Amino acid sequence: MSYPLTKTMAALTAGYAVFAAARPRHLSSALDETGAAAQATDRLAWTYAVRDLSTSALAFVPGLAPVAGLLRITGDLGDAAILGATGPASERAKLAGVPLTWAALNAAALLVDRR
Numbered sequence: 001m002s003y004p005l006t007k008t009m010a011a012l013t014a015g016y017a018v019f020a021a022a023r024p025r026h027l028s029s030a031l032d033e034t035g036a037a038a039q040a041t042d043r044l045a046w047t048y049a050v051r052d053l054s055t056s057a058l059a060f061v062p063g064l065a066p067v068a069g070l071l072r073i074t075g076d077l078g079d080a081a082i083l084g085a086t087g088p089a090s091e092r093a094k095l096a097g098v099p100l101t102w103a104a105l106n107a108a109a110l111l112v113d114r115r
Contacts, residue, residue, distance in 0.1 A: 010059030
């Protein structure tokens with residue numbers, strides 16, 4: 001199987017990873033954070049960049065696209081759980097909703113590709 005949708009999602013995720021590395025302040029800006037909180041969130045964005053680039057790259061290694069898809073889904077579900085439980089109360093729905101959406105898209109891509 002070639003897993004074209006899973007690879008497309010991996011490419012989109014890699015695009016986000018490059019954006020997160022180049023503009024880590026996008027997360028703290030969205031949360032209206034400043035100072036130490038913004039710096040901590042910037043570090044989080046860089047960790048997302050590294051994780052997302054590495055898992056996305058796996059999708060293009062022969063035979064590993066389904067593994068990459070599963071890693072993306074579990075990573076996004078973990079992000080949703082952690083950010084949704086620990087983020088600012090006023091932003092928790094957004095903080096959980098974005099990674100849940102990505103998890104759902106990755107799951108749908110993987111399911112369609114497996115058929």
